[in-house]
Amino acid sequence: MKFPVSPLTAALLAASLSPLSPALAAGQAAATLAPELVNAAGKDGAGAGSATPARSTSAAKPATAAILRAQVLLDRAHFSSGEIDGAAGSNLKAAIAGFQQAREIAADGSLNDATWAALNADPSDALITYTLLEADVAGPFQPIPEAMAAKAKMASLGYASVEEALGERFHVSMSLLKRLNPGKDFSRAGEQIVVPNVEGTEPLPKGGKIVVSRAARTLALYDTAGKIIAQFPSSTGSDHDPLPLGEWKVNGVSEHPVFWYNPKLFWDAKPGEAKAKIPAGPNNPVGVAWIDLSKEHYGIHGTPVPSSIGKTQSHGCIRLTNWDVAALIGSVGAGTQVVLQK
Template structure:
């Protein structure tokens, strides 16, 4: 039986924790065949002037994932010397490792360069309630530098109701909410684009499109060709194998109504595990640890069991 985990031991069990300097986009080597985890957890010491929004921009992390990985720390005044966890270890999303994969529940995009042995991952802003981003399979159909923005009638009406009259067309420039670049998706009306509001990255703030830090979308613009497949998932619970151990990464479900019980979340994890045909029926799971992980929802991969040849135990 695996020991139950506290917030600190959960973090320390994931990887060697170390102090790191400023970083930009995360480019990580793919794991060997049969393994699913990339990256390393990092920690830094906060300076007096630091906020989670600024640290997210500096280390290419989203606002809500910083909040989740640092429970109890004031996001706007963490205090000088406070240890801040940078959640830079990830279980790769399920399914083919090709093209672009977006996981809505973790506000994150993964890009697998064709013919390469790396993955690049970036934080995203996604659609807010009432304007949710879709779950779908699509592709990149166009790339546009310095885009103009033509607000849809629904968006103009929403702003007008708040006393804010939008122009019919917003020209390219620093006031354009699409930032310096946009990818057009094969889903009518949906884009991956930059933003003139960097503090919205890693939150639910858009009208359904996918917002990126401007330096990230510009980097991606030079890497991703037209025709690249895009797979959009909503997976709050990801499973992965690393070093012969089974890991779970839990995020807050997007569509949860009210405050779901531990039992409901537990059932959702069981269903997610069953849907992993390569794991279902071939692992022994410590469900006490699973309860800790899904209650914490800190977005960090945590060891929950071991693969074997027996049926899943403890359900």
């Protein structure tokens, strides 16, 4: 669905050329995520900088609308910045640099004119409307306990809330989802909400090699001709469980895996914890998929905490968001080369 520029948004943008009252300033801040403004950002310089669209330049600090649109377009191109949150940071800079490398643009990680031109090859709106279905709100939704023993007693580890389910489906943080939809009832079928336009993209072609960079905190996927075709932010080990550098292979792929918890393999296991079989589900400790590596006990997997990816350490494995690992397993299989590097 297209979003024409509303009179309110136009007035707020025009008012930004002169000093604002506190009330109008608050209104303008709320309008920065208006779908029509986000969908126009980065087109012919519109919304690319920190000033108003009429005054912005590609060299200026990107505005929130431009950051959000870039995150969505990068996600659609399989160069993910992880959870879409409308904020600049290391994950976004790495995603832009990976996209630039793939498009043969100088990889400086900035939203410069050449990068916007390449992103704009995808004419899709970044934000669209979605009507909630009965299946979206039906659940069941239930709290997820922290303790492994308590998790093991559950039939499955589904979503804790409809907001979490929608956030994962549309690759968006729950806080941004709520900011995009003030006053909306996410539990009501028929409610129309604004979401990132991340569904219906082309699946990844066959992958030939996975390269995980500990320093960059990224996982890059190359096709069989050696061209980079995707990049995802990742969490890659810790001082206690360092990333096992070297060349390995994929042994196999498991969707919706159960997790066999062995406290002996975790340095931070609590005293008295026992082995446990943790049921499948998006809130399983390894998320929705496990890519088993030829290095024993190591794999590439999802996570129930997408906001942590690229920002926290792991227990040695390579963690991705659930949606990124779901995209990856459609491209790789037994025998795919895996390079883990500094």
